[in-house]
Amino acid sequence: MSHDDMSNSSGFNEAAASFSWNGPKKAINPYLDPAEVAPESALSNLITLYAADNEQEQLRREALGEQVWERYFFNESRDPVQREMEHDKLISRAKLAHEQQRFNPDMVILADVNAQPSHISKPLMQRIEYFSSLG
Numbered sequence: 001m002s003h004d005d006m007s008n009s010s011g012f013n014e015a016a017a018s019f020s021w022n023g024p025k026k027a028i029n030p031y032l033d034p035a036e037v038a039p040e041s042a043l044s045n046l047i048t049l050y051a052a053d054n055e056q057e058q059l060r061r062e063a064l065g066e067q068v069w070e071r072y073f074f075n076e077s078r079d080p081v082q083r084e085m086e087h088d089k090l091i092s093r094a095k096l097a098h099e100q101q102r103f104n105p106d107m108v109i110l111a112d113v114n115a116q117p118s119h120i121s122k123p124l125m126q127r128i129e130y131f132s133s134l135g
Contacts, residue, residue, distance in 0.1 A: 097111065109128075110128070113125060113128065
């Protein structure tokens, strides 16, 4: 049986017409708005939601990146004005402590103990507090 015989037979035409991919195709005009042409489907809704979710995730990541930048890379230690203010505060505290130590020798001892590492200063401070509580 040849191809011409099959196309002329009524069984072949009926079988071809029963499948949707064998039917005539609708022409698509590229100049029309795609929203007008394409019917809305569950898949298109899902794709739209996925795209919106991706956009929100991208915005969230950018905001998080900005927070990380602000926290770790643009802090007051890199700002010269802020650094100068912190330095001035530190100097004024040191001057104040020096003035207090001149009039109170106990402050010299406490400052020396506080300058030590914590594993040394902690037990010493506990002993100092104990003896000061005695009287």
